Amino acid sequence: SLRSRQTLKLVVEGAVFTEEKDFLVQSCEYFQALYRSGMKECRQQEIHLKGLCARGFLIALVVLRGERPILDADEIVEAIECAAFLQVQPLAKHLVEIIDSDNCLLMYHTAANFGLMALYHAAAMFIRNMYHDLESEVRKSLPIELVLYVESLVPSTFVAVGAHSTCGVNETIHVGNRTLCHLDDDGKSWKVLTELPPKASTSMAGVTVLDNKLYVVCGIQLQGAQKQAVESCFCYNVESDEWSTFASPKQLRYNFPLVGLDGCLYAIGGEYKQTIMSSVETYKVGTGRWSFAAHLPRPVAGAACTKSMGRIFVCLWKPMETTEIYEYLTRNDQWLLVTTLIRHQSYGHAIVAHRDNLFVMRNGPQDDFLRCMMDCYNLSTGQWTTLPGHFANSKGSLFTAVVRGDSAYTLNRTMTLEYAIEGKTWKPRNQMKGFPRSGSLWTFFLRLPKGNR
DSSP states (O other): OTTTTOEEEEEETTEEEEEEHHHHHHHOHHHHHHHHHTOGGGGOSEEEOTTOOHHHHHHHHHHHTTOOOOOOHHHHHHHHHHHHHHTOHHHHHHHHHTOOTTTHHHHHHHHHHHTOHHHHHHHHHHHHHTHHHHHHHHHHHSOHHHHHHHHHSOOOEEEEEEOOOOOOTTOGGGGGGOEEEEEOTTSSOEEEEEEOOTTOOOTTOEEEEETTEEEEEOOEEEETTEEEEOOOEEEEETTTTEEEEEOOOSSOOBSOOEEEETTEEEEEEEEETTEEEEEEEEEETTTTEEEEEOOOSSOOSSOEEEEETTEEEEEEEETTTEEEEEEEETTTTEEEEEEEEEOTTOOEEEEEEETTEEEEEEEEGGGEEEEEEEEEEETTTTEEEEOSSOEEOGGGGGGGOEEETTEEEEEOSSEEEEEEEETTEEEEEEEEEOOOOOSOEEEEEEOOOGGGO
């Protein structure tokens, strides 16, 4: 209808923007409130937005259309001002997603000034997780109340769990090993956080963290030589130290990646009864319901998967010697081929993200998993870079890599190794105690209550 296509002229610092009214109302709480108020501006075709920068408003429009720009310092300040003034939630979310060690102090201080609370808290958490590196700069450049708030927070803790099948009532001998453990602050010992519920399986399960809760979906239990899919799904609330169950996917599966993003879990591909699948399901935590999403371009089990800047990426192998990286477009419910990596006798087995870089760990020559090679794909430039040298991958430690701040943590029975990520290089930074469990491992970060640390 003509009404739904009504366009408005918006004047910001003398710059004129023409946008559909419905687009603005759906995107910004400011315009929602304006058109509910009955003020005279509701009947005007031209609205002057005072106290805003034109560039900040332009950045807001770009983000609302689905782009994810990397911003410099001046653009960050103007974007925060616009996000706070117009209550543009997608812009505030984008700002959270691009927090890094170069801009976190600016984000934190500016968000505090403009009252953009989600960004304020996210930037403070990022600073707390990197406080060892940032403390002197924090104390030198921030007001004391902002320093005290950062120091009041609990940093994220490195947590690991082994791959365990379900545990029957007559198998209590195994219970002692079925534990989630966290690395203490000095990195010298692992301490038990909680035990897995008897019916929970972390063997070939989907395991991920979303909003500081751990989710374990499906997995397997062995019946003779047969893999039997586990129907139960579990959630661990670290704040209350309680496990709960939730609905299983419509299609049972195992050997699949599970990703948590924006209040949803994504179960991607996997196997069921020896059949490799391309189906994808999403679970909305708020509604407690699973639903099917767009299928993968082809069936895959045990795919490498990661999140970067609020985006989901998955590695698919394509014989011979080709690793394709696809992005799942949550807005459009479709998979998009982002880039292709071709390496002789090598596939991407693990992938982690740092800033706008995707790091793909792959086996070395002749399937040599002990000499792990690494390639970096930059999302902003679209360029591949091979990291110099190779990385010791004893017992698959690099395949467990998870990132916090500017560090990547890897883990095996021998040691926990922290790498400092500096540009396109990984440099060993700190060696800590290994995890005393055999077999595959799941690693992640959780913020533990102060009493648990």
